Each structure stands twice: as structure tokens, then as C-alpha cells.
Amino acid sequence: MNVDFMHALDRWAGIPLTCLLTAARRIRCLFGKQAPVPPRRLLFIKLSGIGASILADPAMNKAREKLAAELFFVIFRKNRASLDLLGTIRPSHVFTIREGNLFALALDTVRFLFWSRRHKIDTVIDLELFSRFTSLLSGLCGAKNRVGFSRFRSEGLYRGELLTHRVAYNPYIHIAKNFVAQVNSLLASEDELPYSKQVVTDAEVKLPLMSYHETELVNMHEMVRRHYPRYERGRHRLVLINPCNGKALPQRRWPPERFIRLMQRILAADPEVLVLITGAPAEHDETAFIRSEVGSDRCLNFAGSLQLAQLPVLFTIAALMVACDSGANHFSAITNLPTFILYGPETPRLYGSLGNSTPIFAGLACSPCVSAANHRRTVCRDNKCLQAISVDQVFAAIRPILQSGWEERQVR
Structure with a gap:
């Protein structure tokens, strides 16, 4: 339905x-209230x-x-x-x-x-x-x-x-x-x-942080290697991008072309970074199109590759994630993964991740426009609240983490 x-x-x-x-119940109470x-x-x-x-x-x-x-x-x-x-x-x-x-x-x-x-x-x-x-x-x-x-x-x-x-x-x-x-x-x-x-x-x-057995981590690294045979654990850093958030509230989507430009900038900034596009199986075709527009073999389409229970294992080995407001940012909260979540129709004050998360929110006067009072239904068909967030703004937010990884390799 x-x-x-x-x-x-x-x-x-x-x-x-x-x-x-x-x-x-009120009629029943006339004959005596139930004790707690x-x-x-x-x-x-x-x-x-x-x-x-x-x-x-x-x-x-x-x-x-x-x-x-x-x-x-x-x-x-x-x-x-x-x-x-x-x-x-x-x-x-x-x-x-x-x-x-x-x-x-x-x-x-x-x-x-x-x-x-x-x-x-x-x-x-x-x-x-x-x-x-x-x-x-x-x-x-x-x-x-x-x-x-x-x-x-x-x-x-x-x-x-x-x-x-x-x-x-x-x-x-x-x-x-x-x-x-x-x-x-x-x-x-x-x-x-x-x-x-x-x-x-x-x-x-506060949420408990999950830890995973080395076998599970090795299996996840192997899964990445199947998508990118030259992948080396300890050398490459994984940046996760979750550009989709289902069909329930399309107003929560950042424009796909901006995700594409962001991924291109991330890949250009560090030759040892792999970008993994995550999503549900139903989003595979859309993420495949986004990957093709990025135009790099270091951009991998991971949508539909994992069961939900495997996602936290991927989050454990990744460097960071950028995502629209969706279930992924809550699942990542049970790990230490730094996440950068784009908010618009909803507010991070009420529904923000409980994990290591940085909200990116334009704060327009009309935002948030969905709440319990309207059953999360909005008349908005032009999400200026997310369009107001620029690629430069998001890249500036994640750059310190990208740069720290580059500096660590220089020291080694």
C-alpha cells in the first residue's frame, strides 16, 4: 500500500x-479502574x-x-x-x-x-x-x-x-x-x-558502538576488491556516497549533478581514494548512471551489493560518508564513521544521527517543512533548502578528513 x-x-x-x-473503555471504568x-x-x-x-x-x-x-x-x-x-x-x-x-x-x-x-x-x-x-x-x-x-x-x-x-x-x-x-x-x-x-x-x-571480527572485515575488503581488483587494504581509503533516499520523500534529495561534481572533486583531490556509491537494490540503475557520469574507474557502484546487516561492516572500514537524510546515517551511528548528512525538509535537531555526524543544513525560513503535525507530507515541489547547499560547502566540510589521510601517507 x-x-x-x-x-x-x-x-x-x-x-x-x-x-x-x-x-x-470509559464505560468499563464506571465499574472500577484497572490498577497499574x-x-x-x-x-x-x-x-x-x-x-x-x-x-x-x-x-x-x-x-x-x-x-x-x-x-x-x-x-x-x-x-x-x-x-x-x-x-x-x-x-x-x-x-x-x-x-x-x-x-x-x-x-x-x-x-x-x-x-x-x-x-x-x-x-x-x-x-x-x-x-x-x-x-x-x-x-x-x-x-x-x-x-x-x-x-x-x-x-x-x-x-x-x-x-x-x-x-x-x-x-x-x-x-x-x-x-x-x-x-x-x-x-x-x-x-x-x-x-x-x-x-x-x-x-x-548514546548508542553502543559495534565491533566486528577480523574475518568480517577481511570479507568486506575482498568485496571491495571484486569491484576494484587493484584495491589494497591500508593504501586506498574508501569514501561512501549515498545519493538516494528512496521514493517516500523525494524532497530530501540533493541534485544528482552536485553529487557527481562532488565525487569528481574527491577523486581529483587524492589518487588513493575510492568512491563507493551505496544504495538499495532498487536504486542500482540510478547509481549506475551517476557512476558513469563521474567518469572514473575509482568510482564504484555498490548499490544493492550488501545486505543491511553488512552495512556497518563497510562503515567500519570506510574513511567517511556523505549522504542525504536517510536510514544510512542512522545505521552508521553504531560505528565511528564520520558522516556528513544533507538536511532540508527535516531538521537534524529532531531526527539527526546519534553518531559521529556533521549535519549540513541551509536553514531556510521554510525549512523544515515536514513534521508530526502534517504526517511528513509537504506541498513543496522545489526543494530550495537542499539546492542552497553547494558542492564547495560540502567539500569544505569533508576536506579535513581527506587531507588528514593524505598527510598520514606522507609521514609514512
Whole structure:
């Protein structure tokens, strides 16, 4: 199902269904309220956003450490691989929902309701911002404690009144801190309105850095060598370029001709640099065209060459990455790779990488133009916010890293 249809379904079916479920719960409360229970089997719900599970990892780790809870997760099947990168949730504790068609979505929803009761879920944290579908999942999964973002006095975005812990969504702090605030609501010593009245520090949203066995690193170097037979580990430096970001929000794309000029400048600056163009399998033809326009055998088309689980290994052996705002910048956050991310319709203040990342953002008055309030839909068809970022600006940002590699070789 396409995004517009899913939004329409969430609105026109979700609003009356959440309203009916709210009325049913209020009638039930007339006969006595359910007492809260200690969170012991905690379910996180985050269906959309391929990088969102990375941003939610600090919250999940805090829930496990502070609440001593057994963690579960429900996610769209197409995003499942991103959840496995850090291994915070046991594979057997993950439920996936297919969103390809309405029948599969309905069937998996029913299956989920049985699954959640079989696992005796007592607490649910809905990480989605203002989805009615996940509000229904939270309300029907059998959990006694239901945590989520509430609109309070905001107009629109109605998703029922099914929460026991109503958390204020704060659009002025990073989304990872908003997720931690949801966990904090379960740690509060008294009822709060709204939750959560605690500071979330930068230290609380640090990600663990992954390390890989030498065998995995050797295999990745060999994969690069298959694309470029003259590749030598320790001699060549790898610069990753991720020019595409899927079709969901084309306004996030930097013009391809600028990526081409940037890659040409990188290759001209250092004869020992290889540029690897990364991307999904569906983007292979587009990246092949970009590679051909660069016009160098040191520019390699790596799109579709790796499984998602292999990406962090590539990030570990690379020197730097330049990318549009996409899932890649969140996946790289579990390594030390320096990344330079181009932002426009969205702001790095809210959705920036938690890793070793430098945001490049023009800061136009109209930017950002997508948010939770408009379900990340914008009327913009001319992304001046990204066109305002020049090749010179990006090259100047990455030049110190390129230059440091050249100077190291001169010393040797």
C-alpha cells in the first residue's frame, strides 16, 4: 500500500475506531479502574521509519536496565532488518506486520492481538507520534500500562484517549530523547500531567558502538576488491556516497549533478581514494548512471551489493560518508564513521544521527517543512533548502578528513 492510502485509512477508519474504543473503555471504568502493574513484559511499537529502531535503542536499553523488563517489539516486516542490527530485542520477541495490502495488514493485526496475549504483555510503549492504528494496537493488546504521546490541547491528530501514561511530545528536542521520556513515565514516583517531568541528558541517548571480527572485515575488503581488483587494504581509503533516499520523500534529495561534481572533486583531490556509491537494490540503475557520469574507474557502484546487516561492516572500514537524510546515517551511528548528512525538509535537531555526524543544513525560513503535525507530507515541489547547499560547502566540510589521510601517507 502506498503512503497516501495508508494515511487516508489511518484517518477515516482510525478516528471512528479509536473513538469507539475510547467510549468502551470509559464505560468499563464506571465499574472500577484497572490498577497499574509493575512493567515486566514491555512491548514497543514502532512500525514505520527504517532508522527509527536505531533512534529508539537508548529508550529500550533504559527500559531493560531500570525496569528489569523483558522487551518485545512490533514493526512493519520491511523494516525488520534494521531492528536486528544492535540485537537489543531477541528475534523470538519480535512480531512483524505486512503492509503490502489491506488483507495482509488486517490478518497480521488479528494475529498480533493473539500474539501479545500469548506473551502476556503488561506494558506497551507506542513510539509512533500520532498514528491511530498503533493507538488501536496499544488499546487492544491487553496491556495494563499504555504509554504514548498525547495531543492534550492541540487541535487535530485525534487518536482516542486510551493511554494510562500520557506523554507530552516535545518538537524542540531530539526524537530519541522523546522516546526516553516515554520510558521515564514508567519510572515516575507519582502521577504526572503531562508525563514526563524529567531532564533527558545527551548521555542517555548514546548508542553502543559495534565491533566486528577480523574475518568480517577481511570479507568486506575482498568485496571491495571484486569491484576494484587493484584495491589494497591500508593504501586506498574508501569514501561512501549515498545519493538516494528512496521514493517516500523525494524532497530530501540533493541534485544528482552536485553529487557527481562532488565525487569528481574527491577523486581529483587524492589518487588513493575510492568512491563507493551505496544504495538499495532498487536504486542500482540510478547509481549506475551517476557512476558513469563521474567518469572514473575509482568510482564504484555498490548499490544493492550488501545486505543491511553488512552495512556497518563497510562503515567500519570506510574513511567517511556523505549522504542525504536517510536510514544510512542512522545505521552508521553504531560505528565511528564520520558522516556528513544533507538536511532540508527535516531538521537534524529532531531526527539527526546519534553518531559521529556533521549535519549540513541551509536553514531556510521554510525549512523544515515536514513534521508530526502534517504526517511528513509537504506541498513543496522545489526543494530550495537542499539546492542552497553547494558542492564547495560540502567539500569544505569533508576536506579535513581527506587531507588528514593524505598527510598520514606522507609521514609514512
